Amino acid sequence: MSQLFSPLTLRSLVIPNRIVVSPMCQYSAQNGEANSWHFIHLGNLALSGAGMLCIEAAAVEPDGRITPGDLGLWDDTTEAALKPVFAAIRQHSKIAVTMQLGHAGRKASSAVPWKGGQLIPVAKGGWVTHGPSARAQMEGEEPPLALEPSGLDRIREAFVASTIRAARLGVDGLEIHAAHGYLLHEFLSPIANHRTDAYGGSLENRMRFPLEVFDAVRAAFPAEKPIGVKVSATDWMDGGWDIEQTIAFSRELKNRGVDWIDVSSGGISPLQKITVGAGYQVPFAQAVKDATGVNTFAVGLITDARQAEEIIASGKADAVALARAMLYDPRWPWHAAAELGAVLEAPPPYWRAPPHGQGALFANTTYGAR
Template sequence: MSALFTPKTLRSLQLPNRIVISPMCQYSAERGEATAWHMIHLGQLALSGAGMLVIEATAVEPDGRITPGDLGLWDDATEAALRPVLAAIRQYSDIAVTMQLAHAGRKASSNKPWDGGQLIRVADGGWMTHAPSAIPHKEGETPPLALDAAGLIRVKEAFVASAKRAARLGIDGIEVHAAHGYLLHQFLSPLANQRTDEYGGSLENRMRYPLEIFEAVRAAFPADKPVGVRVSATDWVEGGWTIEDTIAFAAELKKRDVDWIDVSSGGVSPLQKITLGPGYQVPYAQAVKEATGVTTIAVGLITEPQQAEAIVGSGKADFVAIARAALYDPRWAWHAAAELGATVTAPPQYWRSQPRELKNLFGDVAFGQR
């Protein structure tokens, strides 16, 4: 049996395989509200055959958006806009739908990537950003506002409120975004966090606020549904966050019953020097799994079925998450199942699509026609 297509349970969530569709920002919301694009985008990925679909980074407050086009879940309007998207998915797919909750911190108020991706000044329609310390992401940018005690409470309450809204929407799980240089990663990294209070300085102090956010989200979300965390395993900058720090953070999250660690890297500094290559981040997921025993998700240039099979089959990670590969080929899981001799779930409207030589790709199904 294919390891990639072995079932896995996360609390009450029964997943048919180990393929995860990564959260991928679409920058196509309006005032944080999902649009027809999200219906099309998430709808096609819901038919992918993957075990779990993670909705893109969803801001917990307007100031936490990366761009003005970011998806949000902070009020009744943003909640209502997601409801028909999820209803359409539920009508035609049984894929597990989870959501990544996020706050961009000092990387907020940016242009969309296809518009340059740079900071939007307040004078040009942007907004003041918030961070652990008043240190800009890039030299020459307007420094963010350092979060004071009231700000820390506000952001934590925003995460809690969004988690409760996600529960009302019937979301199957939550991933807390503590990676890619966004707010919680900023607290973790000494490159961005130079506070002198209980949230800065030592590793224990820098982990404190992200751990508080996780605890608050975990308490606000149904106990039978999983909550995971995405981390950046390394900043790829000397003097920054390291894999050893990540392992320590994962161990603390394990004590708090985290359900998975999604292991990515980088994002906190434009000075990062990343060595790219197929599966280049997999060793970090393996290191976290071996050191802590926590369920891990491997990401990063995982594009081929045999590559994904080897990662899961060798125990380097429990899941693989694909992003660009899924956009390029929304039926990636179908093709992986065909190559690995496994079966995959598909809607009956598509049953006739399986090639004759792969007549059992969708399991024991029959398609009759007069």
């Protein structure tokens, strides 16, 4: 039996296979509000056959958006815009639907990627950014404002408010974004965090605010539903965040009841030096899993069904989270199931889809025609 297509239990949530659709920013919202693009994009991925769909990072406050096109979940309007998207998915798919919550920190107020992705100065329509310290992401950029205690309280409370809204929407789980150089990762990394108070300096201090956010989100979310955290396992820079610190952070999260660690890397600085290759981040997921016993999601150039099967079967991770591979081939789980001899579910209108002679790809399907 394929291990990739075996179930995974996360608290009360049981997903039928170990394929997760990663949260992928679409930069297509308007004032934080989901729109017709999200119906098409998420509806398509909801019919992919994956076990879990994680909706892109939703900013917990307007200033926490990476770009003006970021999705948000900070008020009644942004919450209401997502309700029909969830309803459409629930009507036609059994996929587990989770959502990522995040704050961009000093990487906020940026142009969308297809317009260069650079910081938009306040004088040109951007907004003031915030970070652990007044240190810019890139030389020559306007530095962020270092967060005062009142700012930390505001953002922590914003995560809680968005959590409550997500629970009302009926999400099956949440993922807190503490990776890719965004705010919570900025607190963790000595590259971005130069504070001298209780939130900077030692590893214990640098972990303090991200752990406070996790604790607050966990307390506000239904106890039976799972919460994961996305981390960057390394900054790929000397003197930065690394796998040993990631393991220490993961241990603290385990003590607080985290349900999975989604293990990525990088993003804290354009000076990073990343060695890229097939499955290049899988060893980080394995290191966290081996050291802590926490469920891990592996990411990073996982494109082949047998590659994904080996990751799960060998115990390197508990799930694979696919991003670009799912955009390129939204039926990747179908094709993987066919290659690995597994069976999955699909909506009845798609039961005729497998090529002639493919065999029983979909469970319990009969299709008559006149």
